[in-house]
Structure formats: structure tokens, C-alpha cells
Amino acid sequence: MSSAFHVEVGDLLTHPGSRRDATVTGVLEARRDMAAVDGPIRANLTLESTPSGVVATGSVAAPIALTCSRCLAPWVAEVEPSFTQVFAVDPVPDTFPIQGTTIDLEPALRDEVLAAVPVNVVHDPDCRGLCGTCGTDLNNGRCDCEESELSSPFAGLKDLFE
Ligand SMILES: [Zn+2]
Numbered sequence: 228m229s230s231a232f233h234v235e236v237g238d239l240l241t242h243p244g245s246r247r248d249a250t251v252t253g254v255l256e257a258r259r260d261m262a263a264v265d266g267p268i269r270a271n272l273t274l275e276s277t278p279s280g281v282v283a284t285g286s287v288a289a290p291i292a293l294t295c296s297r298c299l300a301p302w303v304a305e306v307e308p309s310f311t312q313v314f315a316v317d318p319v320p321d322t323f324p325i326q327g328t329t330i331d332l333e334p335a336l337r338d339e340v341l342a343a344v345p346v347n348v349v350h351d352p353d354c355r356g357l358c359g360t361c362g363t364d365l366n367n368g369r370c371d372c373e374e375s376e377l378s379s380p381f382a383g384l385k386d387l388f389e
């Protein structure tokens with residue numbers, strides 16, 4: 228199975244100590260909580276041959292569709308995690324396998340990109356969120372219930388008795 232994230236490394240495996248650059252672009256399917264990769268990602272990597280396999284270092288740029296945790300507004304932000312992963316002919320924990328003479332960067336990229344996704348993000352530090360009573364987006368203006376809640380901690384009770 229061919230993938231944009233498969234990289235042929237036979238030349239490196241036969242030349243320990245050698246290194247070369249590799250740029251990989253492709254669409255990565257990944258999501259975490261309310262965030263998802265949105266569009267193609269790009270990885271600028273240096274591949275270095277070691278006695279046990281290949282070490283890939285560099286950086287990744289990935290557009291992420293985010294949702295404001297206060298007002299639920301969607302937007303897209305780019306994350307740019309650095310990347311260091313080890314690919315081994317005989318995989319041990321914390322390494323990825325080399326299949327024949329090919330490395331599959333996809334699972335490694337998914338790990339790095341998802342680890343860089345911010346959690347509980349707000350679209351603006353001053354986001355006012357949604358009214359917990361009526362759901363109005365308070366960034367667009369006030370609702371009637373907000374006034375009464377601010378005026379008294381018992382305003383919600385008062386509403387029950389009106
Ligand atoms: Zn917001």
C-alpha cells in the first residue's frame with residue numbers, strides 16, 4: 228500500500244552515518260477531542276542513518292480545526308511541532324518499525340501533531356462565551372437573563388417564582 232507518508236530509506240540503511248533531507252506532504256486523518264487536522268500537513272525532516280535504523284528529526288506544519296471551548300466558534304490554527312522519532316529494523320518500545328526498506332511516517336506524524344493540539348482553547352482571550360441559560364453568544368451582545376444574573380446571585384431563583 229502506497230502512501231504520501233511512506234519514505235524509502237534503503238540508501239540510508241546501507242550507509243550508516245549518512246543523512247539526507249526529506250520533505251513529506253500529505254493529508255493526515257487525525258482528531259482529538261474537539262480538534263481535527265484540517266487539510267494537508269507538511270514535514271521537513273532530516274533522516275539520519277544509525278546502526279539500528281533511522282532517526283527522523285525536523286518540524287511539522289499542520290492546520291488544525293479548533294472549536295472555542297466557551298462559545299463553540301470554529302477556526303483553523305496551524306501547529307508546528309518539532310519532530311524526533313526513531314525507526315528501527317528491530318523495533319523496541321518508543322520506536323517505529325522499518326518495513327523492508329520503507330518507513331511509514333504517518334503514525335509518528337499523527338502522534339506528534341495530536342500531542343501539539345491545544346486543549347480547552349478559546350478563540351479570543353476575552354471571549355464572553357455563551358449564556359448558560361439561553362445560549363446566546365455573548366460576544367454578539369447581551370441577553371436579558373445575563374443582566375438579572377449579574378444583579379443578584381438569586382436571580383435564577385427569582386425567575387422560577389415569576
Ligand atoms: Zn469563543
Ligand SMILES: [Zn+2]
Pocket residue numbers: 358359360361362363370371372373
Ligand atoms: Zn441568556
